[in-house]
Amino acid sequence: MFDPRITVLEHRLSQVNNIFAVSSGKGGVGKSVIASVLALILARKGFKVGLMDLDFTSPSTHLILGVKDIFPKEKEGIVPPTVYGIKFMSIVYFSKDKALSLRGQDFSDSFLEILAITRWGNLDYLILDMPPGINDATLDVVRFMKRVKFIIVTTPSLLSFSTVKKLLDSLHTSKVEVLGIIENMKIENSSSIREHVKGTRFLGEIPFDPQLEKCFGEVRELLSTEISRKLEKIVDKIIYQNV
Amino acid sequence: MHEWALAEAIIYTVTEIxxxxxxxxxxxxxxxxxxxxxxxxxxxxxxxxxxxRGKLEKAEFKVETVKAKLKCRICGEIWDFDKDKLDEEVAEAIHFVPEVAHSFIKCPKCSAQDFEFMEGRRMYIESVGGIR
Structure with a gap:
């Protein structure tokens, strides 16, 4: 028995130059906001960008971007709709934003199915919004997307950072490239996480913004936040490696 | 024409085999x-x-449907998938990503959405024959 989805996946991603997975050890650290804003900033810089929400059971990038009432176009597969200059793919097109509980194999089958039929075309960057932890999504991305590079998000909490260390260990063991760590939701001016980061690039800090919630669904406002300004500097560090 | 993408996947895989x-x-x-x-x-x-094309030029493709059976993980009930019980939009969503059935289908006995696909979930290449 041969699974045709596995072979075709590589072909579907053959015109994608860079794949970045935004990941963390714990939930609630701001991965989805960072993944969404990262995609918006790259698109604003003129790059061809795709964003895929891989948090199938708790997707949220569609809410951050204010995406509703759209569906991929069927053309020899499915073509992700373009929103704010980003080719956007999410399971919510199919689950209709209803509760979706998936066990391990169900996640992998959904992952393979969507990637087997999605025509991204030519992209400079495909951003993956990962679910938290070292789970099916992490394992499948590492297994099936050999060129993936990870951007790790933590909060200043050592609880968050302790789970990030496990994620980093796992990625290093699998010989997966990690672009660096972002410390998100920084409340006070301490340098605790930066001091603890060893062997991985510290990309920068992003302050906690109590007003952020009001910007969800409003892309222009989202791009004018301090979070976006800080992230823009981080993006420059990532894409122009030595900045 | 989502079928076109699936056909391409078959061609790529058989070529690789x-x-x-x-x-x-x-x-x-x-x-x-x-x-x-x-x-x-x-x-x-x-x-x-x-x-x-190429080594597949003369290939005959036999494509058959496998009936879908679902089994509830809570009460053990086994039932057949029935597309006619779904509205068109839901059927289309399941057509693209069968796992989203977990958002729309419930066990007919206990209403749980924790069920497994016993068979008839996905496409696979069962066998390939030819001249070596």
């Missing part, structure tokens, strides 16, 4: 398609004949 297993020519390919995917067999067969 032919190379890996030293076939000079592929003459037969047996494909099973899960009922949950609700694939249009005529469309996929047409796409396969349009896409086959």
């Amino acid at each position: 032919a190379e890996r297993e030293g076939f000079r020519e592929i003459l037969s390919v047996n494909v099973k398609v899960g009922e949950l995917q609700q694939v249009d067999l005529e469309t996929i067969k047409f796409a396969l004949t349009q896409l086959k």
Whole structure:
């Protein structure tokens, strides 16, 4: 028995130059906001960008971007709709934003199915919004997307950072490239996480913004936040490696 | 034409099998398609004949549907997938990504959404024959 989805996946991603997975050890650290804003900033810089929400059971990038009432176009597969200059793919097109509980194999089958039929075309960057932890999504991305590079998000909490260390260990063991760590939701001016980061690039800090919630669904406002300004500097560090 | 993408996946995979297993020519390919995917067999067969080339030029593609059976993990009930009980939009969503059935289908006995696909979930290539 041969699974045709596995072979075709590589072909579907053959015109994608860079794949970045935004990941963390714990939930609630701001991965989805960072993944969404990262995609918006790259698109604003003129790059061809795709964003895929891989948090199938708790997707949220569609809410951050204010995406509703759209569906991929069927053309020899499915073509992700373009929103704010980003080719956007999410399971919510199919689950209709209803509760979706998936066990391990169900996640992998959904992952393979969507990637087997999605025509991204030519992209400079495909951003993956990962679910938290070292789970099916992490394992499948590492297994099936050999060129993936990870951007790790933590909060200043050592609880968050302790789970990030496990994620980093796992990625290093699998010989997966990690672009660096972002410390998100920084409340006070301490340098605790930066001091603890060893062997991985510290990309920068992003302050906690109590007003952020009001910007969800409003892309222009989202791009004018301090979070976006800080992230823009981080993006420059990532894409122009030595900045 | 989501079927076109699936047909391409079959062609890529059979081409890879032919190379890996030293076939000079592929003459037969047996494909099973899960009922949950609700694939249009005529469309996929047409796409396969349009896409086959090289070592697959003479290949005959047999594409068959496998009935979908679901089993509740809570009460053990086994039931058949029935597309006619779903509204069109839901059936279409399941056609693209069968796992979203977990958002719309419930066990007919206990209403749980924790069920497994016993068979008839996905497409696979059952066998490939040809000249080595």
